Amino acid sequence: MEKKLQVKNLQISFRTANGKVQAVRDISFDLNKGETLAIVGESGSGKSVTSKAILGILAGNSIIEGGEIIYDGKDLLKIAEEDFHKIRGDKIAMIFQDPMSSLNPIVKIGRQLTEAMILKGKARQRESRTNFNSFLRQLEKTMVHTMKVENPEVAAKEKCQKFDKFEYKHLELESAYNIAYNAAKEGAYDLDSLIFEIEKNAAKDLIYRVKTIATYAFESVHKYVVDAEADEIKNLAVVIKEEAPKVKKGEDSRLLIDSLTRIRDIFNRATERTAPNFFAMGYYLSNSEEPLDENMSVEELNVFLRKYLDDNFMLEFIEDAKAAVEYSANISYEKKAEAVAQLTKAKDVFGKEQLDRGECSQTIKTLAGIVYESIDKLSIQKDSLAYTFIPGLKSEVETYFKGVVGNVREKKRYEQQKEKLYKKYSNKSSEELSDLESKITPPTYTDLELKRTNILHQIERLVEHYNEDIANRGARDYQSETIAIIDYLKAQASGVVHKVTKKMAKNKALKLMEEVGISQPRIRFNQYPFEFSGGMRQRIVIAIALAADPDILICDEPTTALDVTIQSQILELINEFKAKRQLSVIFITHDLGVVANMADRIAVMYAGKIVEEGTSEEIFYDPLHPYTWALLSSMPDLDTSEKLDAIPGTPPNMIYPPVGDAFAARNKYALKIDFEQQPPMFDVTQTHRAATWLLHPNAPKIDKPKIITDRIARMKAKHKDQQEGALNG
């Protein structure tokens, strides 16, 4: 399973007038691709803070005390704000709790929906172009070393340029086809509901919708989409445009319905046709002098083109590219071995009792060079550890030296203040003095020992990682890696050709609005946020978040303020997008009912710590932590009739976090040790972990509350009934 996001030992606190509030205390979790992780807990448990840290939008008084958030080979806690622009909203999107505060009150909804699409479209086009060019150049540079011909520079350049050229031709052809194909597909989709509504005499903005269909009809005319019926569909488009106003006035709608049905049939037939292989066709058209044979069917054409491409160029190109990939990998392995040696040497430098500034910076410089060289540039999967190593190391060393200076300063300040105190109250007794002493702010020292072990730990981790890499050297499949590289290049190139115009953005926005369940999107498009109800506003926010096609979606209580039907629709919507785009979702909520539907895995948070973690089945059918019990038993379900088990009291003040288990004070089942010592995580199964002393082998046996066991029994009985019903029926 590919890990999309890793959070490791994250610690965040906030500076306030009363002291430091420890909001997140050492939490770690992974987020896999296409998975939903739910974070559950009361307000103030640190769930929102965690998500804001991932997006880099923490409040100004926050202090990140430690930890890492690794995404796409970068540590999000350490990258520059400029780099974050490319990730925030685009790769990681967020849906906020309060929709009104995330919409601009004086800008129309339509503009807010399309603004980002247009801006991001331009930016993405630029980015794709640089990605494509730089990767191809890298490939070319490596190929120079591996091609076994005279003048490898020229040959490599020619090859890559050829690829570049026909790849663009391919995209030109394909985007023209895509416009026509999508028009037919969307037209067919729209027509289904439109025809039904006209039959029922209940169509809203009829004329506008018919006009859109007519536009689709014209757009869909393309050699490989609507070809034979081109004239017919054009005529029909004219007919429906004339008929729509008449029907609206109340005249007979039969002709309109007939024409629309015929257009729909044409669209449906068109979308079922096979698409030609444009990649190969692009090569043929840009290299062969002869025009394409008009009489060939699409299937025959595909076979012919494929063969032509393979014979003339592709197989050879793949061979060359593969050699280049292998070469680059080999070099990287050599450099890695070298890096390991250097790193081991560096351990001596950082292992000293007291670090020397000059020596350290010199070592970092050499390490930076060798580690950078050891990264395989032709690998698409970015090696996150190697990329984050140097910035991480630098910042750790920096804090170490800052601490060296700072500790001395702190000590001096404390001593001075104490001296002043003694001078002022020299006549007081020693007891009174020690009382007064405690009123001076105590010195805060940086733990130099900890920093040093951190540095060593980082180095060791990279060494281990490299050794592992080198050991797995034989298992690599260069053939499939090469294919993946070519696919990557194709994807980047398609990003260059893909342009977002205002009209496209508007169409997409309207479609999104419809998808998220806003009726009459065309009217709503030109309204201001205050004209929407709470649920509708939340839908707009979701539409905006989804418009950017993000990798990771963070939902911070998106449905808390919505009613059941809409909540259900919005959850389905998120689930649907998740399945369609392999989206990873972090879902933050306090409503466990919602989580059962959404989550693959659940993390229960309390007072800045994860207290229980497991798959959703494990959490619901076998909860272990008393806090999870409390959460489950404080919500009624449809069969609950006894008094609810509310959690007494409020969460602890995180300026002075409790010594033991933070939940102990509100916990009916707390043991004595809970007040004295923090429980460690006990692993129950591979996926299920909980931090409670109740799981310790020496702990007394305590049963779950009755309200929960009853409910679980009821649920199990229901499943059994269902299964038996399915067997019998």
Place this chain on the structure above:
Amino acid sequence: MDNNKNNNNEVLLRVENVCQYFRSGDYVNKAVDNVSIDIKKGEVFGLVGESGCGKTTLGRSIIKLYNITGGNVYFKGVRIAAGIKSYKDEMKRAREDYERKVKETSDPALKNKYKEELNGILSECREKIKSAKYDTDHCDREYSDMLVNEVNKKYLDRIEQAEGEEKKKLSAEYKNELRKAKNTKLVTQIQMIFQDPSASLDPRMTVREIISEGLVIQGERDKEVINRKVYEMLELVGLVREHASRYPHEFSGGQRQRIGIARSIIMNPKMIIADEPVSALDVSIQAQVINLLNDLRDKFGLTILFIAHDLSVVKYFSDRIGVMYFGKLVELASSDELFAHPLHPYTKSLLSAIPLPDPLYEKTRKRIVYNPLEEHDYSVNQPTLREVREGHFVYCNDEEFERYKKSLLDK
């Protein structure tokens, strides 16, 4: 919880054909359309529906925050709000009728007869409109007049008989009571708890001021009485006395909602309209608030109109449930009956959307989509609210009525 623990049939609040329309330009928004409900004394009546279906509007109309467009609201048998739409409609119909009839005939005698008929209907309707307006405006005054009479009866004789110090004391007491009686409104016996606990509390008033505001408006001036009552209420809702001098922003969401509840309880209401009181709260605090409302209900015998969209909570809390859809009441039944045998397709779709803490069930749960165009054919026969089984009402037409009845018998 013991459902239907009150089997008495005394109707506390009767909502009769209430319509609440809002006009925006030429477009008339029918937020509440012809809704009738009887709420019995001591019961919890749940009102559910999606956002924008008019449930909050109905609550506000009952408590006279809006002037209703049509229909009547009776509280303890007294008409507290009345709309004039139905009478105006009737007048319009009568006029149209008259014009049509006049066109058809040429006999002047007959014409005169029609004219008289029309005038009769018109004046009758005008009379009704007048009385509706009078009731809406004067129900409170009549109630306070009644209270004033009671106070007079209680004190006047005693003051005449008493002498010296006692007379002075009694007359002061009399004055105080009289002022309170004059300021008391009938509607204050219905109190409302609002959805958003932070938006419904004035940030510049202390908790004491917020809770006692109603008493002060009613004319209570004795600081000691106010303090005593405020402390009593605070303790009742699970807060402590010290909280009285704090400001709302110093409290958590659940505590704020408790302040809101204390504010409504202090007026000694007979009925509470709870407009989504737990929707904005954390799960654990939700449970605290629900338990509190339950306790208060047992203690004071409150009648509660519970407006919410969380169906599990409504099911847990209510005796009877009404389902609203776009301003119309589409189904009404006891809560067990409604969840066991939902009849209206909208209710079915609503029930199918409830998320439960049961992952395996959730994975197979299919939401039923409700599309009124597909479900109903009302082109021939118009629907009305009909009783399919005792206490179970559904909004349907003849054909559907038979179908629903049959489906209930099959079960």
